[in-house]
Amino acid sequence: MLHDDAQQSRASVATARDADASCWVVGYTHTDEGEFLDPNTMQDLASLFPPPAPEETSIAQGFMQGIATQPADAFLTGGDRERLALSPEDEELIQAIAAAKSSTIVAVMGGSSVA
Secondary structure: OOOOOOOOHHHHHHHHHHOOOEEEEEEOOOOOOEOOOOHHHHHHHHOOOOOOOHHHHHHHHHHHHHHHOOOOOOOOOOEOOOOOOOOHHHHHHHHHHHHHOOOEEEEEEOOOOOO
């Protein structure tokens, strides 16, 4: 089994061509789609949940403090995608690899529809 992060399209195509079969994972991450939550609203949302058990208090406090200091592209970001299709880079990679290797599987990751 070989791993290729698809950062270099030509190398990825060569990896697929030389393999007995290839499997590629493409699609979206939490930064591409999801529900946007402003870190400032987490305190309000926390009031909707039951209080943590005594042994969970430090974990809950650490979580809330960690959210407040996360960079803008971290856990709480997301939102609506502008298009339902895969990225042009993913589409080009799939087409190039499928042309080079007929025994190719593509797994599409997404939290909602992908056209």
